[in-house]
Amino acid sequence: MHQFLEQTVDRYMTRDVRTVSCDLTMDKLNDLFASDDFNAYPVVDDQREAIGLVTKFDFLKCFAITLSSVVPHYDELMRRAVSDVMIHEFIYVGPTTKLARVLQLMVEHRLRSIPVMGGGRNLVGIISREDVMRALRDSTRGD
Numbered sequence: 001m002h003q004f005l006e007q008t009v010d011r012y013m014t015r016d017v018r019t020v021s022c023d024l025t026m027d028k029l030n031d032l033f034a035s036d037d038f039n040a041y042p043v044v045d046d047q048r049e050a051i052g053l054v055t056k057f058d059f060l061k062c063f064a065i066t067l068s069s070v071v072p073h074y075d076e077l078m079r080r081a082v083s084d085v086m087i088h089e090f091i092y093v094g095p096t097t098k099l100a101r102v103l104q105l106m107v108e109h110r111l112r113s114i115p116v117m118g119g120g121r122n123l124v125g126i127i128s129r130e131d132v133m134r135a136l137r138d139s140t141r142g143d
Helices: 002-006 026-036 056-061 074-078 099-109 129-140
Strands: 040-044 050-055 113-117 123-128
Touching: 002 099, 002 129, 026 056, 026 074, 040 123, 050 056, 050 113, 099 113, 099 129, 123 129
Parallel strands: none
Antiparallel strands: 040 050, 113 123
8 A cells, every 4th residue: 555655646647638628519518428438528728728627517517407597498508618617616636646645635525537737727637536546456466
């Protein structure tokens, strides 16, 4: 277990991250969720800087019926842009963040994945639950 405590994000993160733009429609986002089976996508601008995060939960929130809101027609909701539903402030880590910290964040906030940011808001990867589980498995073999 001691070996896990020394591991950092850069060794286990996925570097080739699927992202979306803020003008992507909800209809296209729905198609991506179905085809990729991801739970979240970082939302990036033209310079590949992360400006938000959109999750399946954010998608579903659009369809929630409350006492104070009238739900628009399905077709109208599906024409909305990702920028209308994305999270603007989100948890992220750096490549040198210890995996023990990532694990703590995932458990505390019930996160499935966390964007990995380099200098500024430059997206350099993503670390998932599966990545952390692989690191735990690698670090504890032979204990």
